[in-house]
Amino acid sequence: MNDDNSRGALLSALRDLVAAGPVGARLPSVRELQRHFQVSPLTVQQAVRQLNGEGLVDVRPGAGTFVAAAPPTTRSADLGWQHVALGGHAPPDASRTLALHAEPGAGVVRLAGGYLDQTLVPEKPLSAALARAVRRTGAWGRAPVEGIESLRQLFAREIGGVDAADVLITSGGQSALSIAIRALTRPGDAVVLETPTYAGFISIARSHALEVHPVPTDADGLRTDVLDRVLASSGARLVVVQPLHANPTGSTLAAGRRRELLALARSYGAFVLEDDYARDLTIDGPAPSTLVSQDVDGHVVHVRSLSKPVAPALRVAALVARGPALNRLRAAKTLDDFYVSRPLQEAAVDFLSSPAAGRHRRTVARELGARRDTLLSEVRARLAGASVDTVPGGGMHLWVRLPDGVDDVDLAARARGAGVLVSAGSAWFPTEPDASYLRLTYGETPVPLLVEGVRRLATVLVG
Numbered sequence: 001m002n003d004d005n006s007r008g009a010l011l012s013a014l015r016d017l018v019a020a021g022p023v024g025a026r027l028p029s030v031r032e033l034q035r036h037f038q039v040s041p042l043t044v045q046q047a048v049r050q051l052n053g054e055g056l057v058d059v060r061p062g063a064g065t066f067v068a069a070a071p072p073t074t075r076s077a078d079l080g081w082q083h084v085a086l087g088g089h090a091p092p093d094a095s096r097t098l099a100l101h102a103e104p105g106a107g108v109v110r111l112a113g114g115y116l117d118q119t120l121v122p123e124k125p126l127s128a129a130l131a132r133a134v135r136r137t138g139a140w141g142r143a144p145v146e147g148i149e150s151l152r153q154l155f156a157r158e159i160g161g162v163d164a165a166d167v168l169i170t171s172g173g174q175s176a177l178s179i180a181i182r183a184l185t186r187p188g189d190a191v192v193l194e195t196p197t198y199a200g201f202i203s204i205a206r207s208h209a210l211e212v213h214p215v216p217t218d219a220d221g222l223r224t225d226v227l228d229r230v231l232a233s234s235g236a237r238l239v240v241v242q243p244l245h246a247n248p249t250g251s252t253l254a255a256g257r258r259r260e261l262l263a264l265a266r267s268y269g270a271f272v273l274e275d276d277y278a279r280d281l282t283i284d285g286p287a288p289s290t291l292v293s294q295d296v297d298g299h300v301v302h303v304r305s306l307s308k309p310v311a312p313a314l315r316v317a318a319l320v321a322r323g324p325a326l327n328r329l330r331a332a333k334t335l336d337d338f339y340v341s342r343p344l345q346e347a348a349v350d351f352l353s354s355p356a357a358g359r360h361r362r363t364v365a366r367e368l369g370a371r372r373d374t375l376l377s378e379v380r381a382r383l384a385g386a387s388v389d390t391v392p393g394g395g396m397h398l399w400v401r402l403p404d405g406v407d408d409v410d411l412a413a414r415a416r417g418a419g420v421l422v423s424a425g426s427a428w429f430p431t432e433p434d435a436s437y438l439r440l441t442y443g444e445t446p447v448p449l450l451v452e453g454v455r456r457l458a459t460v461l462v463g
């Protein structure tokens with residue numbers, strides 16, 4: 001008998017014993033089982049562990065293994081009581097955000113998502129950094145609630161104009177944004193969102209029962225002339241913006257508008273939440289400096305994450321604020337998750353301070369540039385009637401306006417059927433879309449597949 005056969009025979013014999021034996025009956029010892037089934041002690045231990053995991057046996061160290069008190073039944077669960085317990089109020093709306101994590105099936109080309117694909121993730125240097133991090137004494141101990149000092153310093157230097165003491169480390173940008181929006185508002189408050197904007201903001205605002213006031217954007221980013229009127233009429237004290245390579249439009253806030261935005265924040269006494277998700281995904285540099293680096297009086301709350309520019313699993317981000325706002329954010333963060341796993345923070349510092357980080361940035365900029373240019377030229381050549389108004393200087397998305405009369409949701413569904421995953425534009429509007437769009441992502445897809453993806457999309461656009 002090979003190992004698998006003997007383990008199988010052992011498992012089925014043990015299951016028979018459990019089924020036959022009264023609750024609490026002692027099973028034969030490891031040595032007896034080993035002798036009887038001619039298997040190694042490891043095989044016996046693995047079998048016992050499996051049955052223990054299934055709840056069939058209790059293992060009492062030093063005493064033996066016993067038939068478990070209540071073997072689980074196979075009846076299907078009756079979960080109806082949960083509807084009553086949870087009540088009738090509206091559930092949190094995460095549908096837009098969940099859609100971003102949809103996995104394409106085999107053979108489907110992905111023109112959706114929002115992370116670098118595996119070919120661009122610096123796996124070797126990151127794994128080496130993590131291996132070094134876990135070898136350090138105290139690696140598995142607690143970390144400070146605010147994050148480890150070396151990482152806070154590193155983020156402060158990169159962001160510019162802020163101190164390490166202003167930086168909180170969070171588990172990814174999404175968590176930082178959710179903490180900030182919830183901590184800086186109360187349910188029912190007004191909040192200003194760009195339109196269109198990152199679908200995650202819309203989900204967070206709706207889940208926190210905020211009243212969303214959309215302000216349009218154009219090729220120069222947020223329309224600050226409209227923002228002035230909206231701040232006056234809505235009473236909103238929080239404006240959420242992406243000033244650099246915005247998702248989904250790709251626009252960057254123009255220099256004059258940056259000044260106007262900061263001036264408006266000062267005159268209305270409002271917070272600006274700056275989501276700087278794409279700084280390290282800049283293709284045509286240099287990128288303008290951060291808004292927070294130009295803010296003296298604590299109006300700008302800043303978020304910068306590593307999971308997009310480095311690796312989806314590096315869920316580490318910085319949340320920056322000053323004054324009482326920082327205290328509120330720290331409190332909200334502590335209630336959410338205490339602190340971010342120390343080895344992950346140490347690995348981030350190790351990687352970011354190594355020459356591999358610079359090499360990675362250059363590779364990403366070069367490859368994203370090639371992908372953007374390919375996607376743009378393929379869209380322009382093959383998607384009749386579609387147009388791209390803004391060529392993004394960075395980030396990973398192209399915002400494509402569809403010909404009049406084409407429904408984005410219907411097109412995205414048909415595209416999936418034809419083997420290409422795209423995002424319907426309407427999910428990116430907090431209220432009614434002003435036209436029909438698709439968001440096509442080039443960050444997750446190497447050049448040859450981009451070409452194939454647009455070819456498939458073209459077949460459903462004409463069909």
Ligand SMILES: Cc1ncc(COP(=O)(O)O)c(C=O)c1O
Pocket residue numbers: 100114171172173174175177198200242247275277305306307308317
């Ligand atoms: C504009 C923008 N900001 C923030 C995030 C959050 O990303 P993460 O939590 O991976 O940092 C996303 C993710 O898609 C995004 O598109």
